[in-house]
Amino acid sequence: MDRYERVPIQEESREERVRKFALIDEPYSLEDAVLEGQRCLQCAMPYCIQGCPITQDCRGYNILVGERDFDGAARLTLRENPLATVLCKTCYHFCEDDCIMTGRGVPIAIRHLKRAALDYGKSDLLYVPSKKKSERIAIIGAGPAGLMAAWDLAIRGHPVTVFEHEPFLGGQINTIPRYHLDPDDLDTDLARWKNLDVTFVVGKRAGVDFTPKSLLEEGYEAVLVSIGASKARELGIPGEQLPGVYHALPFLLAMNKRPEGIFGRKGRKIVVIGAGDVALDAARSARRLTSGGEVQLVYRRGPEDMKATEEEKTGGQIEGVRYVFYRSPKAILGSEHVEGLVVERTEHGPPDAKGRRTLVSVPNSEETIPCDMVIVAVGEVADLSGFDKEYDFKFASMGWPEGKKEGWMTDVEGVFATGGRSVVHAMGAGERAAAAIDAYLAKKHGRAPEPRPDPFGGSEPPKMPSGYGGATWTP
Numbered sequence: 157m158d159r160y161e162r163v164p165i166q167e168e169s170r171e172e173r174v175r176k177f178a179l180i181d182e183p184y185s186l187e188d189a190v191l192e193g194q195r196c197l198q199c200a201m202p203y204c205i206q207g208c209p210i211t212q213d214c215r216g217y218n219i220l221v222g223e224r225d226f227d228g229a230a231r232l233t234l235r236e237n238p239l240a241t242v243l244c245k246t247c248y249h250f251c252e253d254d255c256i257m258t259g260r261g262v263p264i265a266i267r268h269l270k271r272a273a274l275d276y277g278k279s280d281l282l283y284v285p286s287k288k289k290s291e292r293i294a295i296i297g298a299g300p301a302g303l304m305a306a307w308d309l310a311i312r313g314h315p316v317t318v319f320e321h322e323p324f325l326g327g328q329i330n331t332i333p334r335y336h337l338d339p340d341d342l343d344t345d346l347a348r349w350k351n352l353d354v355t356f357v358v359g360k361r362a363g364v365d366f367t368p369k370s371l372l373e374e375g376y377e378a379v380l381v382s383i384g385a386s387k388a389r390e391l392g393i394p395g396e397q398l399p400g401v402y403h404a405l406p407f408l409l410a411m412n413k414r415p416e417g418i419f420g421r422k423g424r425k426i427v428v429i430g431a432g433d434v435a436l437d438a439a440r441s442a443r444r445l446t447s448g449g450e451v452q453l454v455y456r457r458g459p460e461d462m463k464a465t466e467e468e469k470t471g472g473q474i475e476g477v478r479y480v481f482y483r484s485p486k487a488i489l490g491s492e493h494v495e496g497l498v499v500e501r502t503e504h505g506p507p508d509a510k511g512r513r514t515l516v517s518v519p520n521s522e523e524t525i526p527c528d529m530v531i532v533a534v535g536e537v538a539d540l541s542g543f544d545k546e547y548d549f550k551f552a553s554m555g556w557p558e559g560k561k562e563g564w565m566t567d568v569e570g571v572f573a574t575g576g577r578s579v580v581h582a583m584g585a586g587e588r589a590a591a592a593i594d595a596y597l598a599k600k601h602g603r604a605p606e607p608r609p610d611p612f613g614g615s616e617p618p619k620m621p622s623g624y625g626g627a628t629w630t631p
Contacts, residue, residue: 160261163192165268174444174475177334177411179245181268186226189272193222196264199256201623204266207254209576209584210304212236213621214251214266221269230277233270235611235618238283238307238348239300239583241341244271246332247580248433248465282351284613289313291597294376296362299327300579302382304586305593310352311611312594317376318354321361327384329579331408331434333441339412363542368571377600378593381547381566381573382586385536385555391429395488396532404430404438404533411441424449427497427525428477429485430533431455433578436468438531439477451477452525456484456502456515484515486522488530496524549573563592570596 166182167173173180184192196218204214213232220229233240247267255263273279293309295302298320306316324330326342360366368379388403390396424446428439435453443451453472455462458481462469472479483499490496501521505514537555547566549557556575559566564574574589576582595605607617 158261159195159197160257162195162262162265163188165265170474170476173335177441177444179338180335180471181245183275184265184268184272186272186276189221189269189276190224192265193218193220193269193272195257196222197256199623202621203254203256204251204264205621207250209250209581210236210587211620212251212270214270216621217273218264218266218269221272226273226277228277229269229273230279231281231612233273234279234281234348237583238611239303239342239345239579240270241274241279241344242329242337243267243580243583244274245338245341246329246336248467248578250580281348281612283307283311283348283611285310285352286313286609288315288353289597291315291377291601292317292375293593293597294319294368294371294379295382296368296379297327297382297384298322298325298356298358299382299384299582300329301384301575301582301586301589302327302380304583305380305382305590306354306586307349307352307611308587308590308608309594310349310354311608312590312606314594314597315353316355318356319360319362319366320356320358323358325356325358328386328405330412331405331437332412332579333408333437334412335440335444361542363540367542367544368547369544369568372568372570377570377597379571380586380589380593381543381549381557381571382575382582382589383538383557384575384582385538385552387537387539387555388532389535389537389555391485391532391534393485393487395490395494398488398490398494399492400490400494400528401488401530401532404428404434404531405536407438407531408434408441411445424529425527426451426529426531427527428453428531428533429455429497430535431457431462431464432533432535433464433468434536435531435533436464436472436477438533440468440472440475442529442531443472443475443477452480452527453477454480454483454485454497454499454525456482458482480525483525484517489524494528494530496526497530498522498524547571547573552577563596564589565592565596 202215217229217232249267251266252263257263292315295318298318426442439453482502487498501518505516550560557573559573564572574585576585598605
């Protein structure tokens with residue numbers, strides 16, 4: 157075996173993948189997983205762990221898979237990762253980006269080894285809470301940040317109630333296309349929580365049915381706002397309200413929940429505006445549901461400026477999405493339905509005061525792209541309707557609200573807020589917020605802060621692996 161070459165991951169062909177909504181990547185066979193695990197160099201400084209927003213001990217489960225200890229690999233994976241079934245198929249694998257093999261060959265297929273650990277090891281484990289505490293905690297939002305915080309706090313012994321305005325859990329996990337994620341994967345993860353004191357209340361909206369302050373008045377001692385950014389940014393151009401114009405996240409949610417409500421006929425010409433991962437998800441989903449049709453992705457800058465990951469960009473190319481660069485949308489045409497998108501050519505202008513490349517319009521360069529559907533994917537902002545200004549949130553570059561004070565506390569004592577730009581980043585933010593909330597309550601009640609205990613009931617808290625600080629995990 158060549159240590160610098162990855163054991164191949166089998167994928168569906170282009171013809172097969174665009175015909176259906178099903179996972180593209182095939183799982184490793186047990187033997188292939190062992191071979192790939194044995195490629196890991198077990199670096200003294202685990203850059204892979206350092207690159208993971210939840211500091212998952214991927215180096216540890218790599219070697220366990222290589223030693224055929226799949227039960228141990230599954231347990232180690234689940235020790236820090238309560239949404240491992242979701243992440244083993246959808247994570248952007250920042251660990252692989254930091255793998256030292258990247259400089260010598262092909263990085264270890266860490267995400268795929270996580271999947272193998274759960275596939276071939278005993279993964280139907282149940283989490284165990286530590287000694288019960290009396291302080292009740294409320295979490296607003298059941299997306300990845302809220303779920304991670306709920307798990308962390310429940311493992312510490314806190315009773316947790318999670319409020320979610322949708323009738324389902326998971327937040328934007330539900331917009332991940334089925335070619336990346338099976339529909340029951342989140343349920344598989346949450347089944348391990350059955351012994352934790354976490355109560356889910358769905359169909360209740362903050363600002364309508366309750367507020368963070370009203371939850372404090374009801375006896376919750378801390379509230380975490382983890383609502384993410386789910387309200388679509390608008391283009392602000394004529395025709396944006398025409399039938400046939402969709403925003404990306406509602407479109408993707410409909411693809412998973414009720415696709416028949418969007419696609420009533422074949423042979424569409426669809427334009428997606430944007431160049432991030434959400435835009436690529438929308439374009440690739442539309443491609444699967446447009447037999448005989450065409451999907452174009454329109455972006456005002458060039459390919460080097462696309463924010464989407466290489467995995468998504470390459471996937472779009474393989475599946476026949478046509479990329480149209482240096483076009484800025486100016487208007488959506490149509491009377492009773494979308495008929496076309498007017499775009500204007502752009503080009504790079506002189507650098508601005510900070511040296512960044514500017515973009516300028518090319519005079520007299522307007523053209524019309526015929527289409528009968530437009531999907532807008534230019535970002536999201538938080539929906540703060542019903543939240544008073546007294547919380548004084550700050551907003552991340554991608555729109556979610558955060559508390560300004562230490563530990564993400566807002567201007568209202570006991571109310572915290574956080575979020576993240578991907579599933580695993582949001583989980584990392586939820587983990588850190590949970591530690592901050594636990595420390596806040598410990599100080600309030602005269603306890604010494606403690607590390608998160610072993611989620612499987614062991615007598616000692618999990619330790620960070622050697623090379624990563626060499627210390628016990630602490631908040």
